[in-house]
Amino acid sequence: MALNLKNHKILVVDDVREMRLSLTTISKALGARTVYEAKSGEEALEQLQSHSIDIVLCDYNLGPGRDGQQVFEEAKEFGLIAPHASFIMITAEASIDLVMAVVEHSPDGYLIKPLNKSVLEMRLEKVLHRKRVFKEIEVQMVAGDYAKAAAICDVMIKGDPKLRLDLLRMKAEALFELGDADAVSEICAGVLMEREISWAMVLMGRANYLDGNFAKARSLFSKTIEQNSNLMEAYDWMVRIDREQGDFVKAQKIQEAAVLLSPKSIKRQQLLADLAKHNGDHEVACKAFQAAVDLGENSCFSRVDDQVGLVNAVAETGGPEAALKALDALNKPRKGRPPIKPDWRLDLSQGQLLLAGEKAVPAKEAIQRAYARYLEEPRDAADPASMALAKVCYALGMMSEAQKLMDRIVRENHDREDIISAAKEMFSGLGMEDLGSDLIENARREVVEINNRGVALAKEGKLGEAVELLTRASDELPGNLTVAINVLQVILSEAQTSGYTNQRQYTMSEFLKRAERIDGTNPKLIKLREKIARMRQDAA
Structure with a gap:
């Protein structure tokens, strides 16, 4: 039976008007009544947000801005493509790098230009048949x-x-x-x-x-x-095992082999950079971070860590002046590339580099910017950069700022011996053992007292008061896992005694997300998650 696209909404994405017209014409010749067009990656994402699309025909190279792969990645990441929809990538190139980049992210198919009606029809018939046959399975998997x-x-x-x-x-x-x-x-x-x-x-x-x-x-x-040396999933699992077994050198070697096969994958470059950084292989880290920065220019997977990592790797391989030049290059606008967003960690790197070059005044200005931006939005106080910011504040005589930072770091991680040991080591290196000892003791005692008070209220049956106290503490210390777990335990007790309401369900869901961001593998949290899931099923 001939292919008929009458009931399919199609999106054609190509920066060349003639190609859009050609694909639209072919689609309509195959029965399509509704065909949307986009001339850039940004327009494609807007169309996917605005319409329920059944078939996407997307060129790989879309000029300045996002390419086809980045459109596909972002659409998948944010659920803009329904399980039943088909995404076909189209490219004029057949290089192994590009093909690997395309197929690794599992679109429903890819086609090499030039193409005609019969080629597109044959590919769509196969893709749509498979979608129809396995639709119900895919729906249940997604659910x-x-x-x-x-x-x-x-x-x-x-x-x-x-x-x-x-x-x-x-x-x-x-x-x-x-x-x-x-x-x-x-x-x-x-x-x-x-x-x-x-x-x-x-x-x-x-x-x-x-x-x-x-x-x-x-x-x-x-x-x-x-x-099958091109099966990237096998490399991923080998790297995962080596990392979990603590063999980061072996993991890096496997990841380097994977990156050679698929160099256009931003996530692969990022993982290679992280592994090389961990292993002290600054040359490999520098190349991988640079690749990740370049690939991340229009990607939803871009990380500030890549920019900071690049600057720090350049500092290790070329010294402070070379690193400052790399930082300047990142800040310079470039055609087709959006400017990088200001971030306290980049300001921190700049301040550290300037201080290393004995430029105390501009170093202090950079660190003041870093501190102000650090306070503007919630940050993970367990991030080593947080303590590095406190350390350079102490070095520059910014005592009040440094004390506030360390107080927060200790209170959010009062029961993490690795963080407390690192704090003690930092104070010792600065010759501030007594100051550090007092700060750590006071901050830890304060958190323990709040936790104990909340638990005591819960045992007395004053669950509402316990929830209110511990919620305030968790909002003030969003990175403290113990406090977040205690909030969940008390709300769960409240639900068991007073009923499982939508409000309690929502609150538990929010605190569960907060706790999982801190440490999703914590045994207490895993048990709590199971209890909450059972309660949700019983309520349903």
Whole structure:
């Protein structure tokens, strides 16, 4: 049956008017009634926000601003593409770097220019057929109902054996999300007995990782790469295992190999930069941070860490003056590149570099800017840069600012011995042991007293007062995990005794997010999350 796009809304994205016209004409010739156009990445995102699009035909190179890959990344990140929608990337180039950059982010397909009606029709038929067949499974996966997705796979396997391998893969993915490592391994072993398929080997590796069999998992990922050196997921899992095992040097080597294959991936460059920084490999860090900065110019995955990391890596390899020049280059406007946003960590780097060059007056001006910007918005007080800012404030005689910073850092991390030890070491290095000892003792005592008072109120049955006290404390110290957990525990108790209301559900959700941002792996938090989920299910 001929393809008919009558009921599909299509978005054509290309910076060249003639190409937009050509793709629009072809789409209408295939029956499309509604075709939107965008001549830039920014316009494409606006159209995706304004309309429910079924098919996106997007050129890779879109001139100044976001490219097609960045449009796709951002649309996926912010949920602008529905599970049923199709995204086709179109490019005039066929270089391995560009192809890897495109396929790594899993669009529904990509096409090489020039293309005509028959080529586009054939590709769309395949893509739309697959979307139709697997639509319900994808909907359940996106909704997080993995058990239902796996059950649908079972029904469909019986109904259409030709789709068996695709459905087994989707079922294994669903079971992995459910944490059923044995079931995943059983599916993959059955597939691998028939023939060695890369996805089955990777999923079996992931199942072994889930079971804690890291050596076996790593061996399977390594074997996958030997058979298919372009399968980036296998590299990702090897790096993940090496990092978790504490072998950052090995992780860096694997990541360097991955970046060679896919250099246009900003997340890969960022991870390589972070690993090289951790390993003290400043040359590799410098190149990777520079690549991440360049790739991040119009990306939603851009980080200030990349800009700060680049400046610091240049300082290590070329000295303070070279680093200041790198910082100036970042601040200079460039055609097609938005100016970097002011950030206290960049001001901190500038102040440190100027101080290292014995330029105390401009150094102090930079640090004053850093301190003012630090206070303007909530920041993670456990960030090493926070303590570095306090240290340079002390060095420049900004005692009041330094004391306020250290007081906040200690109070937000009063039970984290690594942070407290680092604070003591900093004060010792500055010759301020007594001052530091008093500050740390007073700040820790204050937080402990608030926590104890809140817990005591809860035990007395004064749950409302306990919630109010601990909520104020958590709002003042948003980075303190213990306080956030105590708030959740008291609200949960209040819900159990007085009822599970929408307001309590919302408040718990907000504090749960706050706690997870601090440390989502904390055992107490994991138990609380499970209790809250059970209560939510019971209420439903």
